Amino acid sequence: MDLSFSPDEEAFRAECRAWLDANVPRPALPSGDTGEGFAAHLEWERKLFDARFAVVSWPAEFGGRDASLWEWLIFEEEYYRAGAPQRVTQNGIFLLAPTIFEFGTPEQRARILPRMAAGEETWCQGWSEPNAGSDLAGIQSKAVRDEAGNGWRLSGQKTWTTRGAFCTHLFGLFRSDPDAERHHGLTYFLVDLLSPGVTVRGVERLDGDEGFAEVFFDDVFVPDADVLGEPNQGWAVAMATTGSERGLTLRSPGRFLATAQRLIDLYREHGEDSGLHDRVVAAYIDAEAYRWQTFWTVTRAVEGINAGAESSMTKVFWSELDVRLHELALELLRDHAELLDGDTASWMKGYEFALAGPIYAGTNEIQRNVIAERVLGLPRR
Amino acid sequence: MRFAFDDDQLAFRDAVQELLDKECTPAHVRAAWSNETGRVPGLWDKLVDMGVVGMLATEERGGLGLTMVDLVLILEVTGRYALPEPIVETAAFGVPFLERADVTVTADHTFVPWADTADVIVTAAGRFEHDAVELVARPSVDGSRRLFEARGTPTAVDGNALAAAFSRAVVGAAAQQCGLAQRMLDLTADYTKERRQFGVPIGSFQAVKHHLANARIALEFARPLVYRAAATSDPVHASMAKAKADEAALTTARAALQCHGAIGYTTEYDLHLYMKRAWALSRSKGDRRLHLDRVGQTIL
Numbered sequence: 075m076d077l078s079f080s081p082d083e084e085a086f087r088a089e090c091r092a093w094l095d096a097n098v099p100r101p102a103l104p105s106g107d108t109g110e111g112f113a114a115h116l117e118w119e120r121k122l123f124d125a126r127f128a129v130v131s132w133p134a135e136f137g138g139r140d141a142s143l144w145e146w147l148i149f150e151e152e153y154y155r156a157g158a159p160q161r162v163t164q165n166g167i168f169l170l171a172p173t174i175f176e177f178g179t180p181e182q183r184a185r186i187l188p189r190m191a192a193g194e195e196t197w198c199q200g201w202s203e204p205n206a207g208s209d210l211a212g213i214q215s216k217a218v219r220d221e222a223g224n225g226w227r228l229s230g231q232k233t234w235t236t237r238g239a240f241c242t243h244l245f246g247l248f249r250s251d252p253d254a255e256r257h258h259g260l261t262y263f264l265v266d267l268l269s270p271g272v273t274v275r276g277v278e279r280l281d282g283d284e285g286f287a288e289v290f291f292d293d294v295f296v297p298d299a300d301v302l303g304e305p306n307q308g309w310a311v312a313m314a315t316t317g318s319e320r321g322l323t324l325r326s327p328g329r330f331l332a333t334a335q336r337l338i339d340l341y342r343e344h345g346e347d348s349g350l351h352d353r354v355v356a357a358y359i360d361a362e363a364y365r366w367q368t369f370w371t372v373t374r375a376v377e378g379i380n381a382g383a384e385s386s387m388t389k390v391f392w393s394e395l396d397v398r399l400h401e402l403a404l405e406l407l408r409d410h411a412e413l414l415d416g417d418t419a420s421w422m423k424g425y426e427f428a429l430a431g432p433i434y435a436g437t438n439e440i441q442r443n444v445i446a447e448r449v450l451g452l453p454r455r
Numbered sequence: 456m457r458f459a460f461d462d463d464q465l466a467f468r469d470a471v472q473e474l475l476d477k478e479c480t481p482a483h484v485r486a487a488w489s490n491e492t493g494r495v496p497g498l499w500d501k502l503v504d505m506g507v508v509g510m511l512a513t514e515e516r517g518g519l520g521l522t523m524v525d526l527v528l529i530l531e532v533t534g535r536y537a538l539p540e541p542i543v544e545t546a547a548f549g550v551p552f553l554e555r556a557d558v559t560v561t562a563d564h565t566f567v568p569w570a571d572t573a574d575v576i577v578t579a580a581g582r583f584e585h586d587a588v589e590l591v592a593r594p595s596v597d598g599s600r601r602l603f604e605a606r607g608t609p610t611a612v613d614g615n616a617l618a619a620a621f622s623r624a625v626v627g628a629a630a631q632q633c634g635l636a637q638r639m640l641d642l643t644a645d646y647t648k649e650r651r652q653f654g655v656p657i658g659s660f661q662a663v664k665h666h667l668a669n670a671r672i673a674l675e676f677a678r679p680l681v682y683r684a685a686a687t688s689d690p691v692h693a694s695m696a697k698a699k700a701d702e703a704a705l706t707t708a709r710a711a712l713q714c715h716g717a718i719g720y721t722t723e724y725d726l727h728l729y730m731k732r733a734w735a736l737s738r739s740k741g742d743r744r745l746h747l748d749r750v751g752q753t754i755l
């Protein structure tokens with residue numbers, strides 16, 4: 075057991091810190107889930123890319139630094155410590171990209187990844203449909219073979235598509251074999267949202283931002299080159315993406331440590347006589363626990379042991395921790411918690427966002443089912 | 456960074472587990488509830504012979520010269536078997552504190568377990584020797600944990616060494632809590648796969664699944680804090696570990712009992728042996744409130 079970072083890793087941390095301290099925009103950018111805010115965030119993404127901080131863990135040929143998982147975690151810790159902007163590119167760089175590295179052809183990698191890293195093309199995730207939420211295998215949107223065109227024609231509807239109103243591309247699952255059921259006969263497509271036949275309608279989220287979208291497909295042509303993995307094998311490909319979403323890549327510990335630290339600062343200001351001492355300390359300990367559980371998991375990953383169903387525990391933990399941290403902050407703020415102006419507003423906004431955590435990336439009820447069945451071996455129904 | 460145990464550490468742990476699997480069965484623990492000492496006759500000597508008890512002493516002093524990282528895994532296993540012996544008090548607290556491997560030690564703030572069979576007793580008041588202390592028995596909810604109050608004239612101990620030793624005991628108790636949580640979880644998962652109601656195993660009911668998933672999550676996030684604290688020797692890390700491990704053990708105890716129904720509410724069934732040990736340990740070596748205060752003093 076060795077709990078220290080190497081001199082190289084510490085040097086990398088120092089480099090990240092110095093660059094972020096000098097470059098993180100102040101005041102904070104407007105929300106990336108609005109049109110104007112999204113554009114401002116893309117400028118920030120461009121800056122990150124130019125400094126080769128956009129995708130540190132990727133190979134250099136695609137814009138990364140070949141950083142190890144440890145270095146990636148260090149980058150993330152520094153990123154959130156510096157209070158840097160949300161990553162509006164996250165669904166591409168953290169969810170789709172790992173899947174392209176695993177299942178994509180060399181041509182797809184070369185074509186898609188550099189533009190994704192630079193923020194030139196932005197990706198949204200098209201899983202959910204009006205009748206397929208938790209029960210994702212109930213997908214009805216269709217892909218029909220277009221032999222003459224060497225491709226497919228998509229029709230149907232996706233919904234709850236995060237930042238769908240602003241992104242240029244969508245990755246999603248469509249039913250390509252009408253005779254197959256449930257997890258079978260689905261294909262993973264990479265879709266240009268400017269294609270004829272695509273209609274996107276923004277939907278306002280709980281927090282008032284246009285962060286959601288409905289995406290309609292009316293006979294949209296997609297060439298074979300934009301099928302990820304084999305046709306009709308989309309489910310297995312998609313599961314790799316959702317694994318990333320539940321686990322490490324989307325929600326690294328740095329994020330919650332930074333929130334916990336802000337909560338501690340708030341407690342120092344308002345906490346005395348609040349009666350919240352033990353809960354605040356316990357929440358801070360939980361943020362530490364998430365960090366060390368991640369280090370444990372990453373050590374195993376580096377040694378070739380995959381987390382598998384265990385990532386469901388991670389997802390429940392971080393999402394409920396995030397809610398708890400924000401609830402405590404709002405309790406500390408008392409009547410100011412309600413306000414949407416002033417420096418405390420970020421807590422209410424953060425709370426609204428945190429509340430989505432137990433819903434997206436597979437609801438926590440579903441995750442608990444998975445933990446019971448696949449980690450503890452309890453019988454399915 | 457490599458946050459994992461090495462093969463030697465795991466092998467040592469497995470060897471201890473093999474011993475306890477034979478010699479610290481629920482029947483042995485149950486017997487300790489009603490025998491004279493609350494301990495398992497003959498088992499301590501075997502642990503001494505294996506080197507477990509004196510692990511942290513240097514080789515010159517009859518130990519193995521190992522560290523808390525080596526010991527923590529073994530203490531976790533002793534929790535899993537609800538080993539009714541002062542192993543945390545001796546191996547983690549006493550041996551390095553006294554710099555000798557040939558003593559049995561017990562220690563806690565107030566109520567010291569198995570003090571009547573220990574050579575040296577340490578409380579917040581100071582140090583007592585076996586033949587110069589008056590011991591007043593106090594019954595514990597865990598019948599194998601023979602508790603005593605030590606009275607008499609203690610000798611003073613070095614405050615820094617005591618704090619470091621106590622911090623190791625905190626990590627040790629936290630490790631045992633993880634082992635206990637694991638045991639209760641295993642027992643309950645097995646039970647809910649077998650027990651049938653409404654024509655199906657009760658483990659197929661979602662309410663049951665979610666109780667156990669919560670327990671499993673609590674354990675998943677307690678363990679790394681315990682292992683981290685073992686590696687750093689930082690008392691604040693020890694306090695974080697104990698607070699979280701107590702939470703895991705108590706959450707699991709509650710879930711385990713509920714998922715068993717009435718059979719879990721009997722003393723004929725084994726669950727209570729582990730559950731009561733978890734309750735007891737959650738109050739010893741500093742309870743959650745004490746440890747949250749300690750963490751709070753540093754971070755707030």
Ligand SMILES: Cc1cc2nc3c(=O)[nH]c(=O)nc-3n(C[C@H](O)[C@H](O)[C@H](O)COP(=O)(O)OP(=O)(O)OC[C@H]3O[C@@H](n4cnc5c(N)ncnc54)[C@H](O)[C@@H]3O)c2cc1C
Binds near residue numbers: 202208437443
């Ligand atoms: C902020 C946010 C962003 C999102 N972004 C995207 C995106 O970018 N792309 C995308 O495709 N989707 C996205 N989603 C959608 C998300 O994936 C779904 O909301 C989620 O899968 C749940 O589906 P549902 O909303 O249809 O709820 P339902 O599946 O209808 O569930 C409603 C309730 O029933 C419970 N429930 C359902 N089935 C079970 C069961 N078997 N056992 C126990 N309880 C059950 C659920 O846990 C939940 O509490 C996003 C959602 C949110 C909130």
